[in-house]
Amino acid sequence: MTTGLDRRAPACVLVIFGASGDLTARKLLPALERLTAYGALPPEVALVGVARTAMTDGEFGDLCRRSVTSDGNRRWDELASAARYVAGDYDDPATYQRLSEVLADCDRLHGTAGNRVHYLATPPRLFGPIAVSLGKAGLGTPDGDGFVRVVVEKPFGWDEESARALYADLSTAFVEDQVFRIDHYLAKETVQNLLALRFANSVFEPIWNRTWVDNVQITVAETLGVGERGGFYETTGAMRDIVQNHVLQVLSLFLMEPPTSFHPEAIRDEKVKLLRAIRPLDEEAEIAANAVRGQYTRGGTREDLMPGYRDEAGVDPLSSTETFVGLRLDISNWRWAGVPVYVRTGKRLPARVTEVAMEFRRPPQLPLFPGTDADLEPDALVVRVQPDEGLSLRFGAKVPGHAFRVQKASMDFSYQSFEEQSPDAYERVILDALIGDPTLFIRADEVGRSWRIVDPVLRYWAQDPRPIPLYQAATWGPPEAAELIARDGRRWRHRG
Ligand SMILES: NC(=O)C1=CN([C@@H]2O[C@H](COP(=O)(O)OP(=O)(O)OC[C@H]3O[C@@H](n4cnc5c(N)ncnc54)[C@H](OP(=O)(O)O)[C@@H]3O)[C@@H](O)[C@H]2O)C=CC1
Numbered sequence: 001m002t003t004g005l006d007r008r009a010p011a012c013v014l015v016i017f018g019a020s021g022d023l024t025a026r027k028l029l030p031a032l033e034r035l036t037a038y039g040a041l042p043p044e045v046a047l048v049g050v051a052r053t054a055m056t057d058g059e060f061g062d063l064c065r066r067s068v069t070s071d072g073n074r075r076w077d078e079l080a081s082a083a084r085y086v087a088g089d090y091d092d093p094a095t096y097q098r099l100s101e102v103l104a105d106c107d108r109l110h111g112t113a114g115n116r117v118h119y120l121a122t123p124p125r126l127f128g129p130i131a132v133s134l135g136k137a138g139l140g141t142p143d144g145d146g147f148v149r150v151v152v153e154k155p156f157g158w159d160e161e162s163a164r165a166l167y168a169d170l171s172t173a174f175v176e177d178q179v180f181r182i183d184h185y186l187a188k189e190t191v192q193n194l195l196a197l198r199f200a201n202s203v204f205e206p207i208w209n210r211t212w213v214d215n216v217q218i219t220v221a222e223t224l225g226v227g228e229r230g231g232f233y234e235t236t237g238a239m240r241d242i243v244q245n246h247v248l249q250v251l252s253l254f255l256m257e258p259p260t261s262f263h264p265e266a267i268r269d270e271k272v273k274l275l276r277a278i279r280p281l282d283e284e285a286e287i288a289a290n291a292v293r294g295q296y297t298r299g300g301t302r303e304d305l306m307p308g309y310r311d312e313a314g315v316d317p318l319s320s321t322e323t324f325v326g327l328r329l330d331i332s333n334w335r336w337a338g339v340p341v342y343v344r345t346g347k348r349l350p351a352r353v354t355e356v357a358m359e360f361r362r363p364p365q366l367p368l369f370p371g372t373d374a375d376l377e378p379d380a381l382v383v384r385v386q387p388d389e390g391l392s393l394r395f396g397a398k399v400p401g402h403a404f405r406v407q408k409a410s411m412d413f414s415y416q417s418f419e420e421q422s423p424d425a426y427e428r429v430i431l432d433a434l435i436g437d438p439t440l441f442i443r444a445d446e447v448g449r450s451w452r453i454v455d456p457v458l459r460y461w462a463q464d465p466r467p468i469p470l471y472q473a474a475t476w477g478p479p480e481a482a483e484l485i486a487r488d489g490r491r492w493r494h495r496g
């Protein structure tokens with residue numbers, strides 16, 4: 001992982017496919033503006049957009065400026081004014097011929113030295129065909145000492161088989177080292193801080209195992225519903241949208257073995273080893289007992305009544321797509337054997353919170369305060385990814401007074417205590433891709449292994465004749481979610 005403060009992109013052209021789209025306007029262009037604001041994109045970096053919508057170079061430049069509020073950022077104006085645009089179908093060889101010519105112009109005018117980063121920000125089913133077309137046009141192969149990379153947005157396929165087909169398409173044009181698969185969660189500051197927490201301190205390592213840890217809980221809770229993205233979500237659901245990628249990535253960083261170095265491959269090797277150690281739920285009875293799905297219905301308060309999932313635009317009124325997933329996963333290795341990992345994610349939950357919590361075993365007995373142990377929450381280390389990024393260590397402390405009463409207290413660290421601002425996740429991933437640092441990107445074997453974990457559950461749900469369990473918007477999921485963990489004598493950290 002490159003750590004220096006002097007992170008600057010090398011000479012190159014960033015080519016965005018899907019340049020007329022939502023992701024480009026809402027995330028990529030604002031991230032590029034911020035990168036120019038702090039000098040990370042020198043004049044030898046050029047921007048090219050590709051999409052079907054007819055636009056001139058000037059109109060694309062206007063779109064760049066319109067998508068961003070920038071105050072006197074000269075380098076951004078320069079980048080947007082010099083931006084080029086190629087209009088055309090993604091499967092038409094003429095599009096790639098024009099792109100080749102535009103790239104040659106960039107090399108001549110901006111000194112971009114034949115280096116290219118192709119960013120695929122189109123609907124996912126176009127990723128494979130675009131990669132194949134880039135290969136056929138000779139745009140996947142670097143010239144001499146230069147580089148060509150491809151950045152792929154999630155999802156990486158819909159199941160293990162389609163992920164393999166996408167890999168095959170990418171491989172017609174690129175070798176694995178050239179492929180940067182994005183998971184924007186890995187670029188969140190607190191997720192990266194997991195590495196610092198675990199490996200820049202010696203105090204945590206001795207307790208990071210089954211001897212001390214009782215259970216791990218990962219929560220990715222959103223208050224929003226699917227909004228405008230109903231059509232997309234209908235084909236995705238919470239398991240593919242969040243668990244297969246964000247949750248399993250965070251989980252593997254949190255629970256992996258210490259890497260032998262901070263070399264990207266050493267970290268990714270440990271992540272994939274951990275993913276391999278997660279026992280897939282293969283048997284039907286195992287899935288029924290350890291996986292819960294749910295879908296939100298109308299709910300909230302009278303003042304803030306939220307629509308049900310089936311009322312959202314683009315959603316089938318009889319849809320059985322899951323907007324909530326609860327799972328118990330088990331890890332078959334020496335460090336974590338017998339420590340359940342509870343995972344929960346959903347839309348329209350009561351709070352926006354993403355966190356990883358490690359609950360510690362209770363003391364063997366509580367002789368000083370008999371009768372309280374059932375009520376006392378277990379000690380826990382909580383990594384808050386959002387909002388209010390930080391860490392908390394929760395423990396029991398005596399309440400002042402004559403009686404010996406114990407209450408939970410916590411030691412907190414908040415990222416707000418640093419003066420430096422965290423870069424937005426997309427700033428981080430774009431700059432890493434331009435620099436060529438793959439640490440925060442997902443390797444092909446991690447993708448395959450993650451599908452291996454979620455596929456059996458998705459197949460089981462697809463043929464399950466029972467109606468999907470429902471939960472009211474602004475509640476913590478269906479009752480089955482509470483039962484999943486209560487069966488083991490435990491409770492979710494956040495509950496209604
Ligand atoms: N939007 C977001 O917040 C996030 C998006 N992503 C991922 O980023 C990628 C892009 O997402 P987003 O920008 O929302 O997608 P859009 O639906 O906005 O599509 C991007 C562009 O692709 C082209 N396109 C759309 N539909 C088709 C089609 N049927 N055939 C050919 N071209 C089409 C359009 O350009 P034109 O018609 O001009 O060719 C469109 O502007 C997706 O893979 C998504 O999963 C990931 C995280 C968040």
Ligand SMILES: O=C1O[C@H](COP(=O)(O)O)[C@@H](O)[C@H](O)[C@H]1O
Pocket residue numbers: 222241354
């Ligand atoms: O990838 C996705 O993530 C967002 C949540 O991202 P966050 O950074 O706001 O936590 C989620 O809303 C979306 O459905 C999913 O595609």
